[in-house]
Amino acid sequence: MREFFERISKIDRRIIYLLVFIGVTIPLLTRKGFEFKPLQEVETAYNFIESLPEGSNVLVSIDYDAASMPELQPLLEVMLRHLFRRNLKVIMLGHWPLGLPLGQIALEKIAKEMGRKYGEDYVFLGYRPGIAAVILNIGKEIRGVFDVDYRGIYLDSLPIMRNVHNYSDIALLIGFEAGSVGDFWVQFAQARFNQKIILTSTAVVTPDLYPYYQAKQIVGLIGGLRGAADYEILVKKKGFAYAGMTAQTIIHIIIVALILIGNIGYLAMRRVR
């Protein structure tokens, strides 16, 4: 028995990597899914978007980059599809320069798929440095920060932006967060201008955002791959996130089993000593 626990405690990390690799690959190849109920905070976010009047402006902020792409990109596409299907106008900007092209790629792809026109149904503003300054200035006049879109076209030349000046013209803000920009949106846009916000985030960031949801500072929270899978269920279009949940569950079981074995081994070895 002692030998067994000694061997377990000295297990090569590469064997664990192999186990994780197999645990991810097999469910993806077999494409077996299972049913689960969407989380309440995701359902609230979905219902809020459903309740918006047609033609409302939605500000989408890209605050992640390629390192968080698997978690947030599928959700961005699903949400953009949902926004366009509801005939909502999309104004996209971002605070992470390395991630903005990802937002632009998704926006152009979904807009083309849904037959939406640039400047009328959607616009891509791009990036300005200084997160807090940008957020606060949008509260006064968006042209103070973005006088032109990413192509250099003046905002007044774009029909979608003619009547958009500040947060009072924006029905909803959706932040795609892989860092702390979500805190800025809540602390400045929501607290000062009462902007309605839905935050979607990587799983790492999600625990830090729950207090905002509990305090009703945000109207919805979509966290990690699970949140994305929930949203795919709600819009009735199961995709990558839903497919990934089986792999996610199997890996969680493997990790819990490894933690348990490690702890049992540690306790057993201590007793022997």
Place this chain on the structure above:
Amino acid sequence: MIDTIFLWIAAGLTLAIFSFLYKDNPFYKVAEHIYVGSAASFWFLYLWFFDVEPKILGPFKEVFHAYGFWGMWAHFGATQWILFIPIFLSICMLLRFIPPVAWLSRWAIAFTVGMAAGLGITGALQGYIVPQTQATLLPVWSGDLLTSFNNIIIIVATLTTLVYFFFSREHKGIIGGFAKIGITFIMIAFGASFGYTVMARISLLIGRIHFLIFEWLGSLF
């Protein structure tokens, strides 16, 4: 054709990064350096085209094109004159690289620190501390057993965690008891954060393996 080339580059770089799991090797190093280099150049381009060019040079360009170099000074308005402040502070910041006048960079740093502190304090008070305190003032009995239980957890966790960070008295007796409950809640929070972090990292792995199987290998068969 170009899509296929980029697909292979992406797959090759993914495999090169994964090779680190076995041990450090030249393929990993190459991929790492490509990432750092391309990210740095991308940052530079973005800052230039989305900030320096339209926000700093743009307002001067318009007047310059209309009146020429010597004529433009007389036609500068508030928009142009105010830009000399950030330009001056930017130059101060760059002077860090010239030792005899490096001290001037402190002016720019002082401006940034002062502004960040002002924004941080007001933002934290207005957007975090006050709303979060309000959200803790919950009824112990709400009429529903589960909600009441959740409310009690929130109230007890907030109070005991605050007691844990109260260092003016030694953690003994009642204070010590509350502090122990507080640290238990903190540990539970750390556990939740760790669980979410594992979930995030696995999601990234799922994304990459999905890419390798369905996009890269899928394009071959």
